[in-house]
Amino acid sequence: MSTLRERIDQTIANVADFPQPGIQYKDITPLFLDAKLSNAIVDAFVEEAKGKIDAVCGIESRGFLYGIQIAQKLGVPFILVRKAGKLPPPTVSQSYDLEYGQATIEVNETYIKEGMRVLVHDDVLATGGTAEACAKLVEKCGGKVTQFSFIVNLEFLNGVEKLNSFTNDIVSLTTY
Numbered sequence: 001m002s003t004l005r006e007r008i009d010q011t012i013a014n015v016a017d018f019p020q021p022g023i024q025y026k027d028i029t030p031l032f033l034d035a036k037l038s039n040a041i042v043d044a045f046v047e048e049a050k051g052k053i054d055a056v057c058g059i060e061s062r063g064f065l066y067g068i069q070i071a072q073k074l075g076v077p078f079i080l081v082r083k084a085g086k087l088p089p090p091t092v093s094q095s096y097d098l099e100y101g102q103a104t105i106e107v108n109e110t111y112i113k114e115g116m117r118v119l120v121h122d123d124v125l126a127t128g129g130t131a132e133a134c135a136k137l138v139e140k141c142g143g144k145v146t147q148f149s150f151i152v153n154l155e156f157l158n159g160v161e162k163l164n165s166f167t168n169d170i171v172s173l174t175t176y
Contacts, residue, residue: 004040008151008174011037026152026176028123032065041173042069045121045149048171049074052146053119057081057107059134062123066151070121079111079118081134092140096133105133112141125150125172128159135166152176 002010011034013027031037045066049056055077058067064080071078084093084104091106112118118138120131125148135145145166153159153172163170 004044005174007037008041012152012174026124026154028062028151031151038066041151042066042073044173045070045171046073048149049119049147052117052169054117055079055112055143056119056121057112057134057138059105059120059122059130060086063121065123067121070119070149077111079107081105081107081137092137094133094137094140096129098129099127103130103133105130105137107134107137107141109141112138112143114142116143117146118143119147119149120145121149123151125153125159125163125170126157128157128162131159132162132166135163139166147171 011030013030015025015027018025053076056067056071057079058064060082068078084106087106087108090109092109093104093106095102095104120134122131131148138145147167147169148163149171151173153175155175160170
């Protein structure tokens with residue numbers, strides 16, 4: 001029987017020259033076509049987070065897909081982190097740099113309680129900018145990031161380096 005990592009690697013589609021020439025895009029959407037594999041992914045994340053967190057912050061939009069399931073299986077709140085202007089007030093925001101420009105994410109500041117241990121979940125760890133911005137949001141609200149989780153870590157982009165100042169507990173199910 002294949003390991004979970006092998007099953008994920010066999011299922012993720014490689015798309016050449018997307019979204020621009022020279023990029024080898026890792027398309028995770030085929031994972032959602034396999035219910036058994038998706039359940040195994042959620043179970044792996046749950047196993048890694050048990051006893052370590054009080055809430056899950058899922059980053060828009062692909063961080064919602066497994067993030068809410070992780071939270072439900074652990075019996076903890078799921079907190080949406082969205083692009084600026086998508087949540088009603090009261091919100092707190094954090095801007096971060098993109099390759100070409102800047103973006104801003106927000107969270108409802110009343111959902112993260114003082115001292116809350118938070119898992120930040122997203123689909124792919126690339127440069128780490130979005131996950132780092134989410135961790136800063138958690139801290140602004142009085143929470144503490146105790147774990148990050150990703151399906152894929154694009155290791156060559158060194159995103160882990162931006163996250164180590166929050167926690168060394170960074171879970172990736174596969175790495176490229």
